Amino acid sequence: MTIWRRKRISSTPMMDDPGTIEARLSADLRQNEAFVEQAFQKCSDLVRRRMNYPDGTLRQLIVYLETLADEKKVSEQLVKPLAADQPDREAVETGTWTGEAMPVDQKVVTQSWAEVIRLVLRGYAAVFTEGEDHAVCFPVHVTIQRSIQEPSSEQVIRGSKEGFIERQSVNVGLLRNYLRTPRLKMEAFNVGELTETKVLIAYIEGLADASVVDQVRSKITSIHIDGVLESGTLEELIVDDPFPIFPRVQITERPDVVAGSLLEGRVGILVDNTPFVMIVPTTFWAGLQASEDYYLNYPVATFTRWIRFIFLFVAIFAPSFFVAVTSYHQEMIPTSLLLSIASAREPVPFPVMIEALIMEIMFEALREAGIRLPRAIGQTVSIVGGLVIGQAAVLAGIISAPILIVVSTTGIAAFLIPRFTFANGVRLLRFPIILLAGSLGLYGLALGFLGILLYVTHIRSFGVPYLTPVAPFSLRALKDVWVRAPGKYDAGLSAPSYERTVQATRKEGGE
Amino acid sequence: MKRMMRVSMVFLLLLTLTGCWDRKEINDIGLVMATAIDLAEDGQILATIQVAVPSPSSQTTGASKETERFFLISEVGRNGLEIDQKLQQKMSRTLFFSHRSVILVGEALARKGLDGILDTFTRNPRNRLKAYILVVKGKKAGDLLQVEYPYELVPSEALKEMEMLRGEGTVATLRDFMVASASEGMSPTTGVLEPAVYRRSGQQGERPLFRITGTAIFKSLKLTGFLNNAETHEFLWFKKNKNADHIVAELPDGMGDTSFTITSSKVKIRSDSKKDSLKFHIHLKGKGELVESDSPLDVSDSNNLRIVKRALEQQAIHNMEEFLHKIQKEYQADIVGFGQQLQRDNPKKWRAVQKQWDRYFAQADMSVTVNLTIDNTGETGPSLQLKDKEIVK
Numbered sequence: 006m007t008i009w010r011r012k013r014i015s016s017t018p019m020m021d022d023p024g025t026i027e028a029r030l031s032a033d034l035r036q037n038e039a040f041v042e043q044a045f046q047k048c049s050d051l052v053r054r055r056m057n058y059p060d061g062t063l064r065q066l067i068v069y070l071e072t073l074a075d076e077k078k079v080s081e082q083l084v085k086p087l088a089a090d091q092p093d094r095e096a097v098e099t100g101t102w103t104g105e106a107m108p109v110d111q112k113v114v115t116q117s118w119a120e121v122i123r124l125v126l127r128g129y130a131a132v133f134t135e136g137e138d139h140a141v142c143f144p145v146h147v148t149i150q151r152s153i154q155e156p157s158s159e160q161v162i163r164g165s166k167e168g169f170i171e172r173q174s175v176n177v178g179l180l181r182n183y184l185r186t187p188r189l190k191m192e193a194f195n196v197g198e199l200t201e202t203k204v205l206i207a208y209i210e211g212l213a214d215a216s217v218v219d220q221v222r223s224k225i226t227s228i229h230i231d232g233v234l235e236s237g238t239l240e241e242l243i244v245d246d247p248f249p250i251f252p253r254v255q256i257t258e259r260p261d262v263v264a265g266s267l268l269e270g271r272v273g274i275l276v277d278n279t280p281f282v283m284i285v286p287t288t289f290w291a292g293l294q295a296s297e298d299y300y301l302n303y304p305v306a307t308f309t310r311w312i313r314f315i316f317l318f319v320a321i322f323a324p325s326f327f328v329a330v331t332s333y334h335q336e337m338i339p340t341s342l343l344l345s346i347a348s349a350r351e352p353v354p355f356p357v358m359i360e361a362l363i364m365e366i367m368f369e370a371l372r373e374a375g376i377r378l379p380r381a382i383g384q385t386v387s388i389v390g391g392l393v394i395g396q397a398a399v400l401a402g403i404i405s406a407p408i409l410i411v412v413s414t415t416g417i418a419a420f421l422i423p424r425f426t427f428a429n430g431v432r433l434l435r436f437p438i439i440l441l442a443g444s445l446g447l448y449g450l451a452l453g454f455l456g457i458l459l460y461v462t463h464i465r466s467f468g469v470p471y472l473t474p475v476a477p478f479s480l481r482a483l484k485d486v487w488v489r490a491p492g493k494y495d496a497g498l499s500a501p502s503y504e505r506t507v508q509a510t511r512k513e514g515g516e
Numbered sequence: 517m518k519r520m521m522r523v524s525m526v527f528l529l530l531l532t533l534t535g536c537w538d539r540k541e542i543n544d545i546g547l548v549m550a551t552a553i554d555l556a557e558d559g560q561i562l563a564t565i566q567v568a569v570p571s572p573s574s575q576t577t578g579a580s581k582e583t584e585r586f587f588l589i590s591e592v593g594r595n596g597l598e599i600d601q602k603l604q605q606k607m608s609r610t611l612f613f614s615h616r617s618v619i620l621v622g623e624a625l626a627r628k629g630l631d632g633i634l635d636t637f638t639r640n641p642r643n644r645l646k647a648y649i650l651v652v653k654g655k656k657a658g659d660l661l662q663v664e665y666p667y668e669l670v671p672s673e674a675l676k677e678m679e680m681l682r683g684e685g686t687v688a689t690l691r692d693f694m695v696a697s698a699s700e701g702m703s704p705t706t707g708v709l710e711p712a713v714y715r716r717s718g719q720q721g722e723r724p725l726f727r728i729t730g731t732a733i734f735k736s737l738k739l740t741g742f743l744n745n746a747e748t749h750e751f752l753w754f755k756k757n758k759n760a761d762h763i764v765a766e767l768p769d770g771m772g773d774t775s776f777t778i779t780s781s782k783v784k785i786r787s788d789s790k791k792d793s794l795k796f797h798i799h800l801k802g803k804g805e806l807v808e809s810d811s812p813l814d815v816s817d818s819n820n821l822r823i824v825k826r827a828l829e830q831q832a833i834h835n836m837e838e839f840l841h842k843i844q845k846e847y848q849a850d851i852v853g854f855g856q857q858l859q860r861d862n863p864k865k866w867r868a869v870q871k872q873w874d875r876y877f878a879q880a881d882m883s884v885t886v887n888l889t890i891d892n893t894g895e896t897g898p899s900l901q902l903k904d905k906e907i908v909k
Contacts, residue, residue, distance in 0.1 A: 332539050333538060
């Protein structure tokens with residue numbers, strides 16, 4: 006993958022020859038046909054349909070890719086009118102035929118070969134006419150798409166069950182359904198020299214911070230890459246951190262999340278062929294906010310948010326705290342608890358730290374295995390994992406029961422984090438901190454915490470400090486951090502907070 | 517790059533300047549649960565420690581036989597460190613004193629004085645100042661550690677729990693003991709442990725047990741005497757531990773007994789010092805409930821309730837006076853802290869009497885006033901079993 010990404014186009018295909026690509030169509034139909042033949046050499050799905058005059062001489066040529074085109078559309082909307090009625094015979098003969106009377110909209114008339122090839126590759130049928138130096142391209146593409154389903158990565162109980170799909174046009178439509186305003190802008194870019202992936206920058210004019218939009222725009226236009234298959238490829242290219250632990254862009258499959266973020270003045274980046282939409286800038290706190298927070302009563306939402314905060318700490322620090330306390334600070338454990346831990350550990354041959362690392366790695370392996378496997382086999386993994394590795398290891402005296410409890414609690418805790426890219430970062434941090442705690446005790450734990458704190462305060466997402474609005478502090482914006490205050494999308498309540506902090510930090514010379 | 521260097525330098529310093537490396541697995545420490553110190557025959561100190569044995573739970577081993585929950589080791593030595601080293605030689609695991617919750621002192625050693633041994637319990641940071649200190653009456657302290665208490669994992673746990681039951685005796689942690697000992701105008705006290713017995717169901721013979729009873733009074737780290745249970749109950753007023761304690765009083769005219777449980781109490785001591793006399797006023801204030809009334813009185817009547825109240829107050833004054841008499845005349849030990857009160861009220865006078873406080877204290881006049889409030893008489897007025905005509909309205 007890496008090699009493919011880094012390498013610029015090495016072997017120059019014929020079409021990249023500038024002399025050819027900037028070539029114009031010729032008035033000679035045969036010459037045009039030869040050109041098409043050459044351009045789509047060895048493309049077995051290319052279809053050429055010749056429309057002849059009654060005398061058998063070639064009149065028109067229809068070219069399309071059968072894999073992208075709807076055969077029915079071609080025959081109904083192109084071949085039939087062209088062959089049967091020949092309504093524009095006169096125009097054809099006078100050399101000004103542009104298919105005006107054809108029952109198809111959105112046709113493109115072009116004289117450039119590059120354009121023709123591009124359109125054919127997007128599912129258009131190009132019609133070349135004898136004696137004319139332009140082609141008329143009709144959209145006949147068939148849209149390959151799955152139905153709109155509930156997003157599997159972000160399920161909710163209350164809230165929209167619609168999720169984005171792989172077709173960008175559908176996604177934009179979903180978004181427009183939420184935001185019926187012309188202020189919702191969609192700037193289009195093509196990224197990837199071979200994939201020609203359509204990338205849209207979506208924002209609400211007047212709400213979004215112009216500097217963030219500019220940053221995104223300039224970063225996207227400066228990308229030179231062969232292909233973009235998923236938003237993740239793009240994410241790596243627009244984020245400047247060489248070693249990103251926490252995500253600088255939020256990804257989501259949910260149109261309501263994107264709409265909500267746009268209302269907050271953030272910027273969405275929609276990439277074709279993926280249901281995942283990126284939202285920038287994002288903060289640490291956004292990693293702990295679920296879309297459902299805003300649909301539930303605010304006391305309930307605040308409570309669940311606090312549960313998440315607590316378990317965020319559990320997810321990062323629980324195993325390391327256990328390791329530190331049991332191998333350095335036994336005096337901290339209540340006597341009877343210490344006695345039961347000691348009894349459980351009596352047959353175990355490993356130090357606590359090794360035990361914790363083994364179980365953590367084991368847990369991560371089980372998790373990974375569970376993701377990749379088909380659902381039917383996934384059950385087996387959980388049985389093998391839960392029973393064999395859990396219970397049997399304890400019974401055999403290889404692992405002590407307390408560490409099993411700690412590790413599984415930690416595992417559950419990581420699942421409480423609503424944004425899975427954020428949870429991945431948390432999961433990753435766990436291991437160095439276990440090592441620190443195992444070698445330096447609570448002192449190491451404190452060091453690790455300090456390190457994380459330093460890192461998180463240091464990083465920025467598109468100019469916005471990651472801990473906004475806690476550091477830099479903004480009391481007004483705190484309404485949506487530790488609590489979920491009511492009235493989220495009231496005019497001017499939440500939206501300008503990003504902008505203000507960004508501007509404030511810029512004034513201080515932070516950028 | 518320069519910044520990265522600087523940051524990593526800071527972390528490097530943080531990692532290397534960490535003092536001592538003291539990682540110890542739980543399986544490498546011997547948990548000392550209790551220490552008993554006695555007087556050895558040659559005048560040295562005999563220390564016995566109780567070490568917990570963390571036995572794998574029956575589920576993991578499949579074994580159901582009862583395993584040892586603790587064992588005892590003893591050593592004789594001149595001071596704490598010497599004994600400690602000798603004890604460690606018998607142990608395969610490092611002795612770990614942070615979880616010691618009980619320190620038992622044999623009566624003989626307590627009478628001889630604790631000054632030679634007490635420091636070892638406090639200087640080492642691995643010690644718990646919250647450990648309870650108890651004097652074992654009439655027996656060697658080490659013998660009581662051997663008792664297998666039926667409830668708890670190790671008997672010292674049971675001791676700790678018993679100590680924590682409020683209102684049943686005096687409680688003194690090491691810290692309390694040190695504070696009282698170090699302060700002027702106050703004598704330290706500790707709880708007292710006595711051997712007792714219990715019987716097991718289906719088994720012949722008695723097994724040893726212990727019970728908490730009374731109070732031990734120390735003067736300059738020497739045990740001078742004990743308070744019995746009744747006197748200890750009065751002492752609880754001053755220890756602010758009187759809650760849930762009872763006062764039982766006899767009603768006048770042979771009307772029977774009445775019992776009162778205190779739910780909140782307050783003690784005020786006022787000193788009244790003239791040139792050559794010293795007087796203390798003790799005012800006891802208590803709120804509580806009537807829990808038992810073995811008399812025909814209908815306590816729902818306020819006049820009758822007043823009789824009950826007066827009887828209870830008389831009893832409380834009487835008890836308190838007896839207690840004061842004992843500590844003043846018999847032990848001459850100011851365990852309550854009257855001296856501290858005098859020091860606060862009249863520092864000049866205190867300086868005059870400080871040197872011979874025990875003598876002055878013994879001669880001080882005491883006056884006791886009591887005010888009890890009966891908040892609740894229970895569900896009924898008179899006892900339910902009484903016939904109508906038996907009830908005194």
